[in-house]
Amino acid sequence: MIKALNLIFTNAKELGIRLSGFIILILFWETAVRIGWLNPFYTSQPTGIYSDLIDFYESGLLWRHTSVTLKATLWGLFFGSVSGIIVAFILGFSQTLAKVFEPLITGLYGIPKLALAPIFVLWFGLGIESKIIMSGLLVFFLVFFSTYGGIQDVDRNIVRSIRLMGATPFQIKYKVYLPATAPWILAGIKGGLGASLIGAIVGEYMGASAGLGWMISYSTSFFQVERVMSCIFILFLIGIIFNGILKIFERVLLRWRAPADFDQPL
């Protein structure tokens, strides 16, 4: 009982510490506007953003635009990750293909990909496709490089021992390489979370008829800074939620790893 209370207390304390920076920022912001240090025309103010969020929500627009952006982001994350993993495995096991394509991919990676957003809109239209492609492309590179590096790092002794047990090439990939690269793949996807959101938003800036990115650029042109801030706040929440979900995945998929601080002896 005392233990449970203690736990609740520590959790509350933990949460308080995590939130305190955020709360201080908001208080400072509101105060600064009220005493005239900041001009709300440019910065808006927390109370204003709050009432705008309510309007935004009640009009039904919030969910409509958020869902458009989420959809582009998640599909981008999905296609980018899957293609990154597949291409990394193909190049990781074929020296010839690696020789041809690795320099090409590295070269393409050097291009600032966001600069491609307008041309994607031209090629793939104003709809969601151009955003998914933009977002997927950003994710692809991160997941590809991470997975490819992971494949090079797999312990050859383990591979050999499985081969000696008579495993087929496919079994070796499925039973050794895939789980062994899981931490690398997840690290790639973790970086890809932010990238996929950026890809979708920038795609929407360039040309769209819905989505948080479109809403931000539209509201800016009408000087509705509150609405812009509302959208940014939603993006902020999406980022936190994505990270939280990924952390759960990590905990389940990588539970075999020794904890960094070795504080859990059996």
Added chain:
Amino acid sequence: MDYPHQNMPVFQVSELHHSFYSKKKEETKVLNGIDFQVFENEFVAIVGPSGCGKSTILNLMSGLIKPTKGSIRLRDREISSVHSSIGYIAQSDTLLPWRTVRRNVEVGLEIRGVEKEKRREIAMELIKKAELEGFEDAYPHQLSGGMRKRVDIIKVLAVEPEIIFMDEPFASLDVFTREILQKYVLKIWSENQRTIVFITHDLTEAITLADRIFILSQRPAKLKSTHHIDLKRPRDPEELKFNPRFLQLYEGIWKDLKSEVEMQVKK
């Protein structure tokens, strides 16, 4: 009982040469004409200075690599690829860190397509025999070095290979753990007669376990000599080292080995 190997050879190694070539085509000659036989149900130990090519011999015999010259026959057939009747316990730790003990023991059965229930049953029995009960759901990082080695061994035993190769399996363990595991290996071997080729640096270990010991020379390695170990079985690793016949054998082989190992004596 003392000579369980007066039957047909399992392995017939003849005129075995092997060289490694660097990227610049420089040759490292490792094996320089090796001939020996391993008989059915025999326990053979190979001893030699570090880097002389002991692991290379096992890699050749298991079909992982092809010899530059010479032949290795497994029951009258030339070895051409990895062979399912050979279980290989490598020098390094080869447990899959993302699998629990039980799932590590099951991996060979999984590869062979044994069904789930059966796999679990075989694995649990081996885990019990290896005194690892209660650790079946632990991950390798939660085990001690000696426990990990035991899992490494039963993982190979699970598929019931007729022939077992062990490459310095206990080199990294302390003396006491090593003796316990030596006992364990002897038990496995006597319970279910198999052919074992065991590589070690440690002469005591070789004499304790083997029927015959092959001494290799420095690289490029040749077979320097073969010693028959006529100690009675069953043997107890703890007591054996104080046995007069053991000491006599030890001294003889030691002198033989000394000229080769001058610089790299381990014990």
